[in-house]
Amino acid sequence: MTGTTSAPLRGISPRTGEPVGDPVAVSTAQDVDVAARAAARAFPVWSAVPAADRARALDAAADALDAARDELVAVADAETALGEARLTGEVGRTSGQLRLFAEVLRDGGHVQAVLTPADPAAGRPDIRRMRQAIGPVAVFGASNFPFAFSVAGGDTASAVARIVAGALREAGAPEGVLALVTGFEAGAALVSHPAVKAAGFTGSPSGGRALYDLAAARPEPIPFYGELGSVNPVVVLPGAAAERAGEIAEGYAQSLTLGTGQFCTNPGLLFVPEEGALIDAVAARVGATATGAMLTSRIRDGYRAGVAERDEAPDLLPLASGSAGGDSFAVAPRVWRLSLKSFADRLDSLAEECFGPAGLVVTYPDLESLTEVLVSLPGSLTGSVHATHGDAAAAARVLTALRHRVGRLIHNGWPTGVAVCWAMHHGGPWPSTTAPLHTSVGATAIDRWLVPIAYQDCPDDLLPPELQNTNPLGIPRRVG
Incomplete structure (x- = not known):
């Protein structure tokens, strides 16, 4: 990918076939690099923020989306023709998702903390295990769900990114926590960027497979979570x-x-x-x-x-x-x-x-x-x-x-309609997804972006709060 500029993206009304909204510049290789490096700088800062504070930031982003519902629905309907009722409901679903993940952070069970005390007689050291964030991730927007599965078109993408990024910034998030890049080549460059540690995609089997292969062929391969084609018998x-x-x-x-x-x-x-x-x-x-x-x-x-x-x-x-x-x-x-x-x-x-x-x-x-x-x-x-x-x-x-x-x-029901809740699993065997172990909807969707870390014989004051003896966060833990 070169640094040259492609023609701007333009929303097209499905009702008339005519352009709508303002043109949106296609991201260059430099744009992708700037966004990825900013995310890499923000990652250690944001990861160190207590979970309760990050939860409040998600709540703030949800509130900001709800407050801008009329603006977002109008822009999205012009670009997608999905209708006011459908899109109004989807904004509510999206803010509800953010609040659900705020609950997940407060609960703390997602880190799956496990403490196995030392057993000198068996020659076993003290081992403590939890999960932590994998690093900056790339998420591709899906046009059929312009809010709940990210963003579609030009103005819709810009509006959502502006509102959510602003809310996160006001809540104390560092610059780079959320960024938007646009364009076909920008997506491939993002998956290839060394600062990106995982990627999520919803789209066609051909496009998803191409990105999956790209993620696997990197010098440092990364997990790729693609939701592709499904016939839902x-x-x-x-x-x-x-x-x-x-x-x-x-x-x-x-x-x-x-x-x-x-x-x-x-x-x-x-x-x-x-x-x-x-x-x-x-x-x-x-x-x-x-x-x-x-x-x-x-x-x-x-x-x-x-x-x-x-x-x-x-x-x-x-x-x-x-x-x-x-x-x-x-x-x-x-x-x-x-x-x-x-x-x-x-x-x-x-x-x-x-x-x-x-x-x-x-x-x-x-x-x-x-x-x-x-x-x-x-x-x-x-x-x-x-x-x-x-x-x-x-x-x-x-x-x-x-x-x-x-x-x-x-x-005795129909597959359309996916509840956003703790128990939902929205995944499946190939070709419906590239990773059937994981879901893209519900509380356990967070699992895609977590990796385990174990501490052996570490003093209590050097352990993260989730693994300390007193359990200061009060999270669910397994001991044994």
Whole structure:
């Protein structure tokens, strides 16, 4: 990457296809280097600040976002067309995430402090272990969640960065704790920069894999946490299909088209019994849907290409087509039907995500055949089963088949909607993520940015407070 300047970035309205907002300069190699070095200088200073003070800074940033909600929603809606209601809720979710992590810091359990006293008889020294921050990290924004998963577009990015950075600065954070760089080349340079010690990414499998390989090929390889593609299989068992056909079809149509299908938890695969009224109900509900604009022309064109590919695939029968609005980047929901055997014969290609409001309805003849296919699915963020009390034995078999292919199992619900809480796991086997051990949502998302450190026979006054004998912070600890 050179230091030359690329053309500025410009937000484009998905409704009109016309530019919105002011141009934003693309970051140069020097910009990336300045930001990364500033973060490296800030890291030891900020890490030494007591957890309670850092928690107050997160609360202050949350308050600042809430106070600027109207401004942020207006800017983001112009750039994303996601709508005022959706974006207002997302600002609240984002400030809620910051407050959740303030709770995590105050609780202190995230450091996983362990004290093993010395045992001279066994020749064992005193060992004390905890986790600490890994260092400066790079996080890539995701356009489908312009607040909750960072930022999208030009003005939205600038507005969020300005508000949060200002709140952190007023709370006492050193310069460099938060910085924004923009542009394709800047992202690659950031992952390659020696000051960066880990990276997080939400986006396409191709882009994520390229950055993952770049992180691994560095002279000092770093962890890379990528959330990539997911088809989120949903299984409807016979009892549920017979008793709740209309309800299930309505829920499926809403989940499939939510946010114009631009959710990482979009239900791309729906497995239903061969017989019954559910298929016709799904066709009717999806056919009655209308969606808005996709986020960008590139995403719209990718969706159209995926639809065209499925239209040409043998054995895929068009089941339903919704309607597209009049916006420039608008697309229509599409659903196809095929047999379980046809799906299994081309599982590698048909189980790939088509990002947008597109789904496959796969009809299965019996539970045995279905479970054989489920265990062969690629990794997904979620797997769902709809069942009645009479389906309990079959539901147990389906959940068992899915539990090693997904990160979250859902009973009688839909995958869209990810609660921000302590127990949430938003991750899964490849290709849904590059690191199935970790989550990008919920309190334990902090685990991605922590590494262990052990102290052996260190005097109490040289230990961090988390490991001192008196436990001055009062955090949860294991002794033994």
